[in-house]
Amino acid sequence: MTSVVNPLHFTGQVMKFIEGTRVVTEGELQANNITHYHVTKFYREQITDGGYYDQLKYIVEPSVKEFESPGSLDTSGEHDNTVVPGLQHKYAQTGLLLVTDRCASYCRYCFRKRIVGKDSEEIAPDFAQVAQYIGRHPEMTNVLLSGGDPFVLSTAKLNKILDHLLPIAHLDSIRFGTKMMAYEPKRFKDSALPALFRRIHESGKTAIIVTHFDHIGEISVDAERKIRSLRAQGVQFLNQSVLLAKVNDDPEILAATFAKCHQVGVRPYYLFQGRPVKGASHFQVPLRRGLEITRGINQRLSGIQKTFKYIMSHYTGKIEILDLRDDGRVYMRYHQNKVPEKIGKIFSRPHVEAACWLDDLPEG
Structure with missing residues (x-):
């Protein structure tokens, strides 16, 4: 389905990093939660030919800083909010469904390094069980298919997942979180x-693709063309x-x-604060x-382009970061929280x- 290039970034015990080659063992990589280099030929050519290579290389090419980045492998409490295998229910209206542990390319800053590229037990094994849980929770109005990237799965596999979700009357929308675009x-x-997508619409639900463009250099002509085509078919887009x-x-x-997203019909949605992920906290600003x-x-x-929120996806909830004022305090508010109040x-x-x-930040 996807074309992948691995140009000798890992040969024996020699691994190529942005800073140069280094001899490493598989044990060192596992101990530091460092994934191997893995990127599509399309993306490699896009960032090389698009004029932004010096910035975009950090998204997919390994850095020795990954050995020195402390942090957690579960910064948002995903384990604690898993209600049946593969399904998280942290916020009342939303179910987060992990459908795969594979991606087309490996982002070096990934907050699910514990899952991606591995045979993870956190991926939903039984969608009937997932549907039974959702059916018992009418407050859940939308499900986000995530992982991994759901679009590494075949369309036939995605349809089988939808077989379980579409009959649930209280679901209003089905979202797909993806960087495949x-x-x-x-x-x-x-x-x-x-x-x-027509199946989703005919079931009375909205189909939403949540793209993951971190940089204008990632929005290719091909991506723009496909977004416009899918929008014409009734698919909504967020970024x-x-x-x-x-x-x-x-x-x-x-x-x-964000201006380019707006131009092609993708609404900027969240700008996430980088998470303190083990092996990736050097990306934090x-x-x-x-x-x-x-x-x-x-x-x-x-005004019409200012649709994004600056968000910290914390263990306690999604926190909108508002301001640092003259009183020396950072002001925030909960955009989402398990406690509605x-x-x-x-x-x-x-x-x-x-x-x-x-x-x-200290309390007080």
Whole structure:
């Protein structure tokens, strides 16, 4: 389904990193949760020919900094919110369904390094069991298919998953979280896909693709063409990006990315604060700088383009990062929380220089 190039990035015990080659053992890689290099030929050519290689290489090429990046493998409490194998129910209205542990390419900043590229037991083994749980929870109005990337699965496999979800009357929408539109847009040329989306529509539900463009250099001509085609078939599009050091920590780049998304009919949705993931925390940008960047983005966009929220997907919930004020406090509010009464509540913590995460800020 996807074309993959591995140009001798791992030969025996010699692995090529951005900073140069290094002799490593498989045990070292596993101990530091470092995934092997894996990228589609399309994406490799896109970033090489598009003029942004010096930034976009960090998304897919290994760095020796991965050995030195501390953190957690489950920063958002996914284990604690798993209700049946493969299904998370953290927020009342949303079910998050892990359908695969594979991706077309491996993002170096991935917050699911514990799963991706491995034979994970966290992937849903029984969609009938998943549907039974959802059926007993009428407050759940939407399901997000994630993983891994659901579009590495065949359309036939996706249809089998939908066989269990579409009969559930209280589901209003089916979302697909994917970076395939950046990594391998030809996946969406599959002649069987229009019928899949038509099934969703005919069941009275909305089909939503949540793309993952972190940088304008990832939005290829092929991706734009497929997005326009699918929108004409009634598919809605949202985009989420991650704020990444050395990649897109620049208001000019992110404003251009969000403006391009808006132009092609993809609504900028979340700009995620990088998570303190083991092997990937070197991508984090300090909160002070993140707020400067988001202000700079908003200064460059028209009113109708300002649809993104600057979000920290924390263990306690999705936190919108609002401001660092003259009183030296970071102001935030819960965009989502397991406790409904906390949603929308503004709170603050004393700012600490170089803080990148809520846990870096003292209470009080």
